[in-house]
Amino acid sequence: MIPDLIYLLASIIGLLIVASVIGAILERTYSPDGENAVIENLNARIRAWWAMVVLIGIAFLAGRAGVVILFALCSFAALREFVTLTNAHRADHWTLAASFFVVIPLQYWLIWAGEYGIYSIFIPVYCFLLGPIVSALRGETRNFLVRVAEVQWALMICVYCASHVPALITLKIEGYEGRGVLLIAFLIVVVQLSDVLQYVWGKLLGRHKIAPKLSPSKTWEGFVGGVASATLIGSALYWLTPFTPLQAGIMAFIIALMGFFGGLVMSAIKRDRGVKDWGHTIEGHGGFIDRLDSVVFSAPIFFHLTRFWWT
Amino acid sequence: MTTELSLPMRIVARLAAHGIEFFARLITAVRAEWIGVEPIPGQRVYYANHASNGDFVLIWAVLPRRLRKSVRPVAGADYWMGSGLKRFVGRHVFNAVLIDRTGGAPREAAVEQMAEALDQGASLIIFPEGTRNLTEEKLLPFKTGLYHLAHARPETAFVPVWIENLNRVMPKGEIVPVPLLCKVTFGSPQHLDGDDKETFLGRTRNALLELSAPLS
Numbered sequence: 001m002i003p004d005l006i007y008l009l010a011s012i013i014g015l016l017i018v019a020s021v022i023g024a025i026l027e028r029t030y031s032p033d034g035e036n037a038v039i040e041n042l043n044a045r046i047r048a049w050w051a052m053v054v055l056i057g058i059a060f061l062a063g064r065a066g067v068v069i070l071f072a073l074c075s076f077a078a079l080r081e082f083v084t085l086t087n088a089h090r091a092d093h094w095t096l097a098a099s100f101f102v103v104i105p106l107q108y109w110l111i112w113a114g115e116y117g118i119y120s121i122f123i124p125v126y127c128f129l130l131g132p133i134v135s136a137l138r139g140e141t142r143n144f145l146v147r148v149a150e151v152q153w154a155l156m157i158c159v160y161c162a163s164h165v166p167a168l169i170t171l172k173i174e175g176y177e178g179r180g181v182l183l184i185a186f187l188i189v190v191v192q193l194s195d196v197l198q199y200v201w202g203k204l205l206g207r208h209k210i211a212p213k214l215s216p217s218k219t220w221e222g223f224v225g226g227v228a229s230a231t232l233i234g235s236a237l238y239w240l241t242p243f244t245p246l247q248a249g250i251m252a253f254i255i256a257l258m259g260f261f262g263g264l265v266m267s268a269i270k271r272d273r274g275v276k277d278w279g280h281t282i283e284g285h286g287g288f289i290d291r292l293d294s295v296v297f298s299a300p301i302f303f304h305l306t307r308f309w310w311t
Numbered sequence: 312m313t314t315e316l317s318l319p320m321r322i323v324a325r326l327a328a329h330g331i332e333f334f335a336r337l338i339t340a341v342r343a344e345w346i347g348v349e350p351i352p353g354q355r356v357y358y359a360n361h362a363s364n365g366d367f368v369l370i371w372a373v374l375p376r377r378l379r380k381s382v383r384p385v386a387g388a389d390y391w392m393g394s395g396l397k398r399f400v401g402r403h404v405f406n407a408v409l410i411d412r413t414g415g416a417p418r419e420a421a422v423e424q425m426a427e428a429l430d431q432g433a434s435l436i437i438f439p440e441g442t443r444n445l446t447e448e449k450l451l452p453f454k455t456g457l458y459h460l461a462h463a464r465p466e467t468a469f470v471p472v473w474i475e476n477l478n479r480v481m482p483k484g485e486i487v488p489v490p491l492l493c494k495v496t497f498g499s500p501q502h503l504d505g506d507d508k509e510t511f512l513g514r515t516r517n518a519l520l521e522l523s524a525p526l527s
Contacts (some may be wrong), residue, residue: 080340082493084492093482100490280340
């Protein structure tokens with residue numbers, strides 16, 4: 001496992017060096033005093049990518065515990081952003097406190113322990129039933145259904161779906177022992193490159209908007225170009241996975257597609273709440289959910305497809 | 312005040328300050344927005360809305376370290392002179408100006424204490440509503456203390472500071488905080504400019520309320 005992982009991390013760092021050089025040249029040529037907002041944002045994004053790659057790299061090298069802890073922290077930060085935008089009332093205080101300080105640790109502990117039978121139903125069965133009970137006991141009925149639904153959806157997106165990324169490491173695939181972390185790397189690389197390439201294709205050729213009300217930056221040209229290039233890259237990365245090149249391409253296609261629609265759904269929520277970004281914690285990108293939206297939609301699907309056909 | 316402490320206790324106070332700041336950031340990911348002033352040294356009175364016990368901690372946490380050293384929150388002695396731990400944190404971590412709210416001391420004494428702290432070169436954090444706002448109102452009417460302080464030291468710059476969301480993090484009576492994003496917005500400094508009491512209190516209150524309107 002280690003040689004392939006090192007090789008992958010080295011390629012990503014190489015890619016980032018290229019991106020940083022291009023960013024620096026663009027800045028020197030077109031925005032020496034920071035007057036071009038697009039270039040400034042591009043460079044802020046590249047700098048944040050460096051930090052993210054270093055963190056993810058450390059987590060990967062640390063193995064199962066590393067990725068479980070990394071994504072537990074991501075879930076915490078994402079849930080913090082999500083709940084900020086909800087109608088949560090004082091009466092939901094205990095439901096929310098328990099979501100942060102009990103549900104997140106428990107879900108990720110179950111993932112770490114590989115307890116598929118429990119972690120796949122813990123949130124959608126137990127939390128979905130117990131949460132509303134705790135809120136109802138406080139006796140506040142105003143907006144009750146809205147409040148309950150918001151907390152459930154927040155847990156589903158920020159904790160349940162996100163936790164399926166580290167869960168990939170627990171899959172027991174024949175002939176793939178000890179390489180689970182590479183499956184996570186495959187998912188993250190494909191989904192993030194798909195995001196970046198949709199952005200790049202959209203900026204270069206984008207003319208026809210897909211959903212102008214939801215997301216002004218999403219165009220058909222960007223979507224087709226991004227998904228197609230991510231599929232090809234995924235196919236070329238088959239050596240990371242237990243798949244053949246064709247299978248890897250199909251998986252990458254599904255991942256990129258789900259990632260795109262994840263971004264669309266999360267944009268709809270942002271428009272509904274009248275915000276541009278989920279948060280401000282990641283310079284240039286916005287909040288954690290802005291970066292995770294596509295991963296959380298593709299992770300459970302990728303997990304189940306792999307689990308169904310390869311274990 | 313900190314100079315009374317032995318070296319080990321000074322280290323403890325410093326570590327406690329870091330710990331409190333880390334905890335505040337973990338729970339709120341607090342972000343500062345400097346709209347009306349720059350975060351540069353200079354004597355100021357920061358006045359803010361008061362809805363939670365953690366209000367001054369949040370302002371303190373977003374101030375650059377250089378400014379933080381000279382900033383002293385004004386707080387009720389009844390609360391901060393309680394247990395030994397609170398007393399230590401209040402005096403040596405936050406270097407608070409502790410005033411008597413019980414009514415035992417003459418009213419002028421509190422303003423006198425704050426003016427004295429200003430004379431010593433400190434900046435202050437105060438909550439002109441006088442008490443925590445637990446109502447549905449955005450901001451309670453100001454108590455007159457703000458005016459009396461401005462009257463006693465007319466040169467002082469009063470900077471409005473709006474704290475967003477902290478009341479939802481820790482509603483009254485709850486022990487466990489719910490993590491939510493918070494924002495602290497700093498507005499344009501206000502001066503007395505010879506105003507009478509009603510005008511000055513109205514103007515400073517409006518300046519604070521203006522910051523509460525969502526900007527993004």
